[in-house]
Amino acid sequence: MPHKVLSAVTGVLLAVTGLTQADAGVMGWLADPFDTDGGISQQPGQPWTGPSKLPTIPDAHTLAQAEQEQVWSLPQLTAYALAHNPQTAAAWDSLRAEAAGVGVAESAWLPTLTLSTSASRRQSASTAGFTVPARNSVNPNLTLSYTLWDFGLRSAKTDAAKAQEWVAGFTQNQEIQSVAFSVAQAYYQVLGNQSLLLADEKTVAENQKNLEAAEVMHRAGQATVGALYQARAAMAQSQSTLAAQQQTLRSSQGVLASTLGLSPKTVLKIHPLQLNQTPPQLHDAADTLMQSALSANPALQEARAQVAAAQANLRSAEASGLPTLGASSSYGYLFQGGFRPGDTWTVGFTLTVPLFTGFNNHYQVRQNEALRDQAEANLAGSRNSTESTVWQDYHNFQGATAAWPGARSGLQNADKALEVVQAQYRVGQATIQDVLLAESTLAQARYTLIQNLVSSYVALAQL
Numbered sequence: 001m002p003h004k005v006l007s008a009v010t011g012v013l014l015a016v017t018g019l020t021q022a023d024a025g026v027m028g029w030l031a032d033p034f035d036t037d038g039g040i041s042q043q044p045g046q047p048w049t050g051p052s053k054l055p056t057i058p059d060a061h062t063l064a065q066a067e068q069e070q071v072w073s074l075p076q077l078t079a080y081a082l083a084h085n086p087q088t089a090a091a092w093d094s095l096r097a098e099a100a101g102v103g104v105a106e107s108a109w110l111p112t113l114t115l116s117t118s119a120s121r122r123q124s125a126s127t128a129g130f131t132v133p134a135r136n137s138v139n140p141n142l143t144l145s146y147t148l149w150d151f152g153l154r155s156a157k158t159d160a161a162k163a164q165e166w167v168a169g170f171t172q173n174q175e176i177q178s179v180a181f182s183v184a185q186a187y188y189q190v191l192g193n194q195s196l197l198l199a200d201e202k203t204v205a206e207n208q209k210n211l212e213a214a215e216v217m218h219r220a221g222q223a224t225v226g227a228l229y230q231a232r233a234a235m236a237q238s239q240s241t242l243a244a245q246q247q248t249l250r251s252s253q254g255v256l257a258s259t260l261g262l263s264p265k266t267v268l269k270i271h272p273l274q275l276n277q278t279p280p281q282l283h284d285a286a287d288t289l290m291q292s293a294l295s296a297n298p299a300l301q302e303a304r305a306q307v308a309a310a311q312a313n314l315r316s317a318e319a320s321g322l323p324t325l326g327a328s329s330s331y332g333y334l335f336q337g338g339f340r341p342g343d344t345w346t347v348g349f350t351l352t353v354p355l356f357t358g359f360n361n362h363y364q365v366r367q368n369e370a371l372r373d374q375a376e377a378n379l380a381g382s383r384n385s386t387e388s389t390v391w392q393d394y395h396n397f398q399g400a401t402a403a404w405p406g407a408r409s410g411l412q413n414a415d416k417a418l419e420v421v422q423a424q425y426r427v428g429q430a431t432i433q434d435v436l437l438a439e440s441t442l443a444q445a446r447y448t449l450i451q452n453l454v455s456s457y458v459a460l461a462q463l
Helices: 002-017 021-030 065-069 074-084 086-109 153-219 225-259 286-296 298-320 360-426 432-462
Strands: 112-122 135-149 324-336 342-352
Touching (some): 074 086, 153 225, 153 298, 153 360, 153 432, 225 432, 286 298, 286 360, 298 360, 360 432
Antiparallel strands (some): 135 324, 324 342
16 A cells, blocks of 8 residues: 555656656655565565575584593483583573563563653744743653552562463473483484494404305305305395495484484484393383373473463453553652742552453453363373383383393304304305305394394483
8 A cells, every 4th residue: 555655656746756767766665665665576476585684503512532432421421411402491491581571571570660750942023013032941850650550460460470471391301301312313323323323343254254165066066056146146235234334323423412412413422222231121011101291291391381371461451441540659859940939749549440441351252261261181192102102111111121132142043053154155055045044044133133232212201
């Protein structure tokens, strides 16, 4: 609409002043006097460059020389991440802001004191034709105001601010848990990928032995050229798998560094995964863990705080439609040139009764009732999801630990089977296919054990 008005004004001015259409560009600024289209391309499909001045992008944290040489444990990595990850910093700042909001709400319980001063110079002419001399005046005024009674409006707003602080506090706890779990997940992923890399290196070494044996057997006329090609193909495949695993490890190392607020290029030294160690054990039952979650899970506690905030907001909406009683007092002193200074003071009470607000208060109450009901429904849903998540994570962990003995036994038997088949192949009692199958079974057994052990630790961290 403003653009159409400016266009119409431009047309009228052209008609009145007699300017030609060629001179219309001179008055083009009327259509866009602030040049708001200056940074926009002349036609669609061209990217917007954005403003020239934006806040600078912060640099990633870097490790000191001593930290670069350090071998990190999971608790050390977690502590570093909680101190340097931007997610925890943002959640903490949000909590600080909500804590300040409580102070804003509580300030309504105190009186307000205002000092105002006006200064003026005045001169006027009388009806008799002579001029009244100019007068300078200064009038400082001090006003004190206080709300005596508001039917619980201030109390409700204070409760709502405190509930929002609780929400922010439990949100911060969730962020702390989220970052800690991200570190643990990335840490065990790196451990697993390191172990898989070692397993792939063992597979390459075993395939190298198989290839050398095949070449010896072929030169002795005890193996066909097809067997030699199969050994070479297996060797090439294992080398390709090793090269891919090296990149997978580097990728997971970058993820771990990012969870600590570091550049993905950072390489952190950690202890290798011990494949002969048993998975962690859990002695609590699922029911016990679910009861613990109901009292400690921060997402569930946040939902409870949301209900408290919604209830307080409802009380605030109900009280906003009720009368308020306030007291005020003021004292002023007038300095006026040509006259003696004088003072004024007032003391009074103000009763405010909202008679009709266009149903504003009515719909505010209805809106906050619906928001309260929504918060209560979300709380019930959060309880159900919390118990369900604990139940699933508990049995995922138990499943991972239960599968470990079988995976460990499978690795031991596959290792022995490969030794037997290789010995048989050297004396001509087994084919290269038998050797490659046994080697593949051993490699898969290594993968299964590593993934099972890593999964058990991740499942425990998730639980």
